[in-house]
Amino acid sequence: MLKNLLCVVLAIVLLSSTLVGAQSVMSADVVVVGGGGSGLVAALSAAEAGAKVVVLEKMAYLGGATMMSGGVMPAAGTRYQEELGIEDSVEAFARDIFRPGHYSQRRDLVYTVANNAKDVLEWLEGLGVKWTLVTGHLRIGQTTFRNHEAEGKGQGIINVLVENVKKNENITVLLDTPGVGLITDTDGVVRGVAARTKDGEDLTIIADSTILCTSGFAANAEMVAKYIPSIIGAYPMFAPGATGDGIIWGVKLGAAVANMGAYQAYAPFSRELKQNLDLYALYRGGILVNKNGDRFTNEYLGYSELGTHIVNQPDHIAYMIIDAENAKNTPALAGWEAAGIVKKADTPEELAEQLGIPPAKLRAVFDDYVEGIKQGEDRFNRTKLPKEWKPPFYAVEATGDLRHTQGGLVTDTDARVLKTDGEIIPGLYAAGGVTEGFTSAGGPAYMSGTGLLQAFVFGRIAGQSAALRK
């Protein structure tokens, strides 16, 4: 029946009709589902290789999570590093990605991004993205400065991509047009996408190649509960379109999935201000105490890992407490005070009273921390400790958020989607958060910048592969 449908559809296309009753049909060399970072990069790359491209975006705007991101992408051997005399290598870059995932990730994927990041960063620069190398503080887990931040952050990158897409006559963008499923022929070859127009009409896009760039499943509560229950209760900082569509369709066709437990969280995050708190206030010696008055982790951890720790405390929150010296070096504190979210006291007992936690417990936590400072290592093996812990003390409520997931469809290094038996699904490609990625399970394994790295490097590869029908 599907074959019949396909024949009808193809016939309609060949007869050059574009509208048949309520059933519209379009044709393209490449159809890209999802108009975020990976989708726009894939579309531009496919068009650059000579393909006619249609991009479907279910929201009324382009950008997805990429637009919400910090616009930070790591790359090794860039001229920005060279200008500052920073030595780096693909080996060191790959190792920094492998280490938090305990070397469980696929080597071919990690080396593909490590090898290609510099070229993709320069290609984006050629389109108009302006990069600055982030220096000052090394991100936890990164052994050198290799994070490059785009002017205007994620929104800045999307502005540049959208500008280039608009200028490109080979790319047609359809907003408010969700893809609803894949079209295959009886041989299992993907022939395009079924979609729905903003008027609720059916739309069929017949294409030689289909690229899934629909991102992950952070906005799909059922999938979150199934695959990443350790982050349930996190503040929702993910893109609304990340409902797992591409993963679900791929699996229906027999695609393999992997790393479904991988995600990026962030802490400390303020529910009241709906924005990040200063992570470095923790690194400068701040501590986290939960509502019961218990300290529960070494606070000198990556932001994603801290997110998981806080979300698993009562009511998914903790109090971030800093002392007088730390306060002097925390410029954001004045803004938090102005917003009325800071409690301040000269003793742990007074602070505890204001926070509604048992005073004796907070006193014990403070005494224990001071003992750890004296010894150079505390009971959570924290050795990054302040010189002293002196009043006045300041406390701010913090939670962890969920930003995106990183598990999904298994692909090869040409971005072709693979079945559970390792065979490719002909005609189907995928890039970005919809794919398995390379950060391994859980939030703690997330390495800063790998979300955009996954989207941009594999978006570029997917666009090229799809145009050439590799």
Ligand SMILES: Cc1cc2nc3c(=O)[nH]c(=O)nc-3n(C[C@H](O)[C@H](O)[C@H](O)COP(=O)(O)OP(=O)(O)OC[C@H]3O[C@@H](n4cnc5c(N)ncnc54)[C@H](O)[C@@H]3O)c2cc1C
């Ligand atoms: C607040 C925040 C900060 C972040 N900061 C960073 C950072 O600094 N560095 C970093 O590396 N990563 C960061 N990330 C992660 C990064 O943004 C993502 O990993 C990356 O943007 C994923 O790109 P993508 O193209 O796969 O998804 P997206 O950019 O989300 O694009 C997917 C698009 O597909 C659309 N879509 C979904 N389903 C359909 C459908 N059925 N039909 C049509 N369209 C569909 C969505 O609406 C969306 O527009 C951050 C994420 C967030 C939320």
